Amino acid sequence: MKRQVKKALKQLQPYFIEKGQILSESDYLSQRDAPVMGSTIKSVFGNYARMISTISEDQNFMALVARSELLQREKIQAEEKLKAAKAKAKPAVKAKPVPKFGTSKAEK
Secondary structure (H helix, E strand, O other): OOHHHHHHHHHHHHHHHHHOOOOOHHHHHHOOOOOOOHHHHHHHHOOHHHHHHHHHOOHHHHHHHHHHHHHHHHHHHHHHHHHHHHHHOOOOOOOOOOOOOOOOOOOO
16 A cells, blocks of 8 residues: 555544544535545545545444444433433422511511
């Protein structure tokens, strides 16, 4: 494997693991935090599809991406449950305090 290909894969693999999936070309190019520019991908791999096929050959990497996606889904579900629990929890209504000196004539 070429040195440039290895260098690009070394940067791309952690990025896709962090995202939890291998992004499509349009999604990848729209990302602002992409580690490798689209023009670099085209010059190193020839095109985006060849880059995806090269990355997909590594079974350990694909397992990590799948696991990362599962963890991200679980995290989102936990956050939604937490938001729902906070929405349900309402503060208790306080009773009116008992006057210290008895009731006034107006209250009778």
